[in-house]
Amino acid sequence: MSESRGLIATILAVDDSAVMQGLVKQALGKEFRVLVTDNAVDALSLIYHEQISVLLLDVSMPGIDGLELCRTVRSLPQFQNLPIVMLTARDGAFDKVQGRLAGATEYLTKPFDAEKLRMVVGKFINI
Numbered sequence: 001m002s003e004s005r006g007l008i009a010t011i012l013a014v015d016d017s018a019v020m021q022g023l024v025k026q027a028l029g030k031e032f033r034v035l036v037t038d039n040a041v042d043a044l045s046l047i048y049h050e051q052i053s054v055l056l057l058d059v060s061m062p063g064i065d066g067l068e069l070c071r072t073v074r075s076l077p078q079f080q081n082l083p084i085v086m087l088t089a090r091d092g093a094f095d096k097v098q099g100r101l102a103g104a105t106e107y108l109t110k111p112f113d114a115e116k117l118r119m120v121v122g123k124f125i126n127i
Contacts, residue, residue, distance in 0.1 A: 008032060008033045009032050009033070009053035009125045010032065010033045010034075010035060010051055010052050011033070011034050011035070011052070011053060011054050011055075011056060011121060012036075012043060012047065012050070012054075012056065013034060013036045013037075013087070014036075014037055014038070014039070014040065014043040014055070014057050014058060014061070014066065014069065015038065015056075015061070015087070016058065016061045020058065020087075020110070021036040021038070023112075023114075024056060024087070024117070026114070027117050027118060028118060031118065031122075032121065032125075038061070039061065039062075040061070040064035040072070041063075041064070043055075043057075043069060044069075047073065047082075052082065053083070053124065053125055054083045054085060054124050055073065055084045055085070056085050057069060057070055057087065057088075057104070058086075058087060059088035059089075059090050059099070060088065060089065066088065066102075067086075067099065067102040070084055070099070070102040070103050070104055071102045074103035083105045083106070083124035084103060084104050084105050084106075085104065085108060085120060085121070086099040086104040086106070086107045086108065087110060088107075088108075088109060089109065090109070091109040095107075105124070106120055108120060
């Protein structure tokens with residue numbers, strides 16, 4: 001796989017639920033290289049060390065939540081154009097506004113539709 005690594009887009013999913021991580025891998029794993037982590041610190045490390053094409057963030061996580069991580073990533077000049085998709089169970093209008101204000105490019109709610117997730121991610125990959 002390493003020889004095709006440059007051709008396959010890498011998606012980073014940050015979610016504290018192993019079940020959700022598995023669902024994201026299942027939905028995207030055939031078409032993309034999917035990395036998962038359950039916390040913001042590891043996520044930032046991966047963003048710096050890997051060529052991430054799309055960042056998927058859960059809002060509700062212990063410690064630094066997805067909104068805070070989104071704001072942090074957006075504050076770094078080299079990641080200002082990185083597509084960030086909030087993938088969360090919080091589906092209220094206020095939550096969506098908060099996501100946009102934090103810098104999210106897109107906002108999807110759980111339980112997510114695998115096909116819709118592939119569509120949204122694919123939209124950013126083919127830019």
